[in-house]
């Protein structure tokens with residue numbers, strides 16, 4: 001390992017207990033998207049104390065932040081997430097994503113401080129509301145990725161994958177409107193919007209057997225009527241549809257929409273279908289960055305693997321060259337379960353987090369110190385956009 005990489009690792013290791021305490025404090029105080037006030041305060045205070053220039057509520061988004069060290073280009077960006085899930089806390093382990101981002105930032109700061117010859121800067125970007133609203137898309141819109149050369153983050157899950165194939169996602173709100181009537185005395189005067197929901201749900205379920213294995217569709221009934229004695233007049237559904245690319249998603253969406261409109265026709269209801277922004281792009285992992293990251297890992301990772309989830313990092317990957325490796329945290333538990341929440345604050349999870357944080361820092365060091373490497377990364381990015 002080069003001296004600079006050892007400097008980064010030592011910089012990270014020397015803050016090990018502070019980093020796990022920071023992560024555990026976020027874990028103990030789960031906050032939902034755009035309400036991560038405590039996490040925002042903890043992370044920005046910590047980075048400021050460590051000598052970063054910190055901008056709180058970055059670009060006007062209350063719980064976003066930017067912390068920078070160094071100056072000029074390249075400007076390498078490591079990303080923190082820190083939002084939790086309703087009821088089940090840090091069941092996606094975003095407290096560990098925050099820990100990894102801050103750790104990588106500290107490692108890179110140690111390197112930039114150690115060498116006057118080294119040019120460039122590190123940006124630690126705090127991105128709220130990944131689970132709910134796709135906060136990174138607001139940050140993109142507000143110009144947060146301007147003057148950034150590349151970005152990376154890591155995400156805990158049950159397996160180690162450098163370039164996971166993740167899915168594009170579109171959210172839909174569906175509203176059926178029928179006609180209220182006394183359900184016992186004058187049912188024939190009513191038009192039943194709950195029947196439309198039942199048919200739509202079952203039509204989508206039938207469609208599922210003809211779907212490609214990589215497609216996903218899932219929904220919930222948000223409202224199904226008010227009182228059994230009243231023929232349900234208004235009902236609403238919320239659905240997510242996902243596919244490996246936005247193009248494939250559009251093809252799939254036509255089939256799903258037919259299920260919703262068909263249910264309206266069958267029941268005599270009217271239907272309104274609203275696409276709820278933002279649309280999440282699939283993650284376009286930068287090939288050069290991914291290979292570099294893999295070469296800096298000290299443990300075994302699969303290079304590619306299917307992971308049928310979606311992330312707002314997909315949108316970032318279309319703005320700057322990016323990677324979004326997934327890493328195992330020493331447990332077979334899966335994301336979005338209470339069991340996963342229970343393992344996102346363990347010593348094993350913290351150890352795994354710092355291992356990938358070091359790999360992020362080392363990858364950035366390669367970019368900062370190798371002539372022509374950033375150009376190669378950008379060429380790969382341009383090809384991907386075609």
Ligand SMILES: [Zn+2]
Pocket residue numbers: 091092131335336
């Ligand atoms: Zn999640």
Ligand SMILES: [Zn+2]
Pocket residue numbers: 092093094130155
């Ligand atoms: Zn997540």
